[in-house]
Amino acid sequence: MSFPCIDKLASRTQKLDSGPEPSYDNIVTGYELFEHKQPFLLDHGGILPHVTVAYETWGQLNAAKDNCILIHTGLSASSHAKSQPKNEKPGWWEDFIGPGCPIDTNKFFVVCTNVIGGCYGSTGPSAIDPADNERYATRFPILTIFDMVRAQFLLLDHLGIEKLHASIGSSMGGMQSIAAASLYPDRVNRLVSISACARSHPYSIALRHTQRQVLMADPNWNKGFYYKGIPPHIGMKLAREIATISYRSGPEWELRFGRKRAQEDQSPALCPDFLIETYLDHQGERFCLQYDANSLLYISKAMDMFDMSASSVQRLEQQRQKNQIKVDDILAKQDEKQREQEQQQKDANKKDDRPSLTTLSATDPATQDLIEGMKKIKMPTLVLGIQTDLLFPVWQQKEIAECLRASGNKKVTYYELDAMFGHDTFLIDRVSVGGAIKGHLESKI
Structure with a gap:
């Protein structure tokens, strides 16, 4: 039995190993900073x-x-x-x-x-x-x-x-x-x-946890330090496929794909075979090099929390008040003029900070x-x-x-x-x- 889906991943890994470091700067352009x-x-x-x-x-x-x-x-x-x-x-x-x-x-x-x-x-x-x-x-x-x-x-x-x-x-x-x-x-x-x-409730937390675990299990993730090497494209692809399952609905997929196979006249395969499988595979392929893996980890965790x-809000507020001294220490080391400007900004932010509940x-x-x-x-x-x-x-x-x-x-x-x-x-x-x-x-x- 052949495994073209696995061969494709191996081929991309080889290309990434010899190519330039992936950049996200060209994926989205024209924004202001x-x-x-x-x-x-x-x-x-x-x-x-x-x-x-x-x-x-x-x-x-x-x-x-x-x-x-x-x-x-x-x-x-x-x-x-x-x-x-x-x-x-x-x-x-x-x-x-x-x-x-x-x-x-x-x-x-x-x-x-x-x-x-x-x-x-x-x-x-x-x-x-x-x-x-x-x-x-x-x-x-x-x-x-x-x-x-x-x-x-x-x-x-x-x-x-x-x-x-x-x-x-x-x-x-x-x-x-x-x-x-x-x-x-x-x-x-x-x-x-x-x-x-x-x-966030347990079901969505579980889904995002699974995506993160799959991504971090990719050897190329390297505990997040992959930027000078091969990005964890396999983990990203699989994480996106898991996510896509939760983005659309069963009724839509029943109407669009049903139980149809990509090649009805061929023997079943372990690689994507049903149309729904080829759809998920396509979504994962599109995404795996379009978004930073670490960003997915950090932002999805923020959603969970x-x-x-x-x-919960009050605990975060108490943490912020406790850690504010860290910022104060940083500001104290800067020159007087800079400290005054930053203090003004900090005071303005405090007026809009989260109210104590x-x-x-x-x-x-x-x-x-x-x-x-x-x-x-x-x-x-x-x-x-x-x-x-x-x-x-x-x-x-x-x-x-x-x-x-x-x-x-x-x-x-x-x-x-x-x-x-x-x-x-x-x-x-x-x-x-x-x-x-x-x-x-x-x-x-």
Whole structure:
């Protein structure tokens, strides 16, 4: 029996061994860079000497600077949500953003960033550590969804945007949009969360854990230090195949593939044989060299840790307060003028930092804990779920909406779509998803 799928992997390994070091700089182009040159404290105590955020914009910021919409991305997406003059390739949300589109650039100024921890321009594991001019690799500190949002709001400060018209996100982006509304309730006018959650639950954590384990089992991962050698392309391919299973739905695959085989007249093979297998194989092949493996590890772990429960939020806040002294020590070693500038920035950030929440009794149920953790989110909110979503099932969307209502938010709209595309519906269904977003953005408060 022949094994062309294994031969293909071996052939790619050989080519990568003799070729140049993979770079992600050419995969996404045309973005702008914002550099925060002061130490950036992360929730779990890590400190980045400085932070770079890649971003793109569409539309025009009005004179009042109150028409800005911040788009938060999913795990592996870049800032390129929509085509623009510096990069005319279609963006990952191409049909949702633009003149007359659900997110109408005739009315709104739209900003989308690559999250910190990513590999498309923002500071992440593949970025250079200024301490030794080597890539961070797995020396990069653990980060959270809240850390990603804080970096985005530093960008908004740089752009002179005090208040957002809306914070919008799907999947991991929905987590960020909720986190943004909680961290900066006075700076977010409207909230949109699509196919996300208020806290990660065991099923999704298990899926991402499996992806990370497969990736780290690739010998070329080398504990994260692969940048001068062969990247873990086999682990990345398999991790993506596992992820893809959770992105779409059984009904769609039954309709598209059924039990059809690629070559019905040939004997069954151990390599991809059924059409569904060839589809997963294709998705893995497309992705394995398009995204940094370490970024996948760090960002997926941040998704696992996301929890808006009051007890969880308060623990992170206490950690930040405890570790703030590390940043203070760094600042104390710099000249007086620089210290004054950084102190001003730090003081400004403290005004918008996460509010202290009431400590709940350990005997209170987890749901009450979550309700307490979401009390700061009072702005009009749209929560959108998909009935066929396996990764973030509709009960998690209901949990967001019900906890917000129980916490006192009287402006929560919940929609549930009967679409066959599963989790990826937010990328595909322009009519239903786009219509709901448009209605929420343009409604009167």
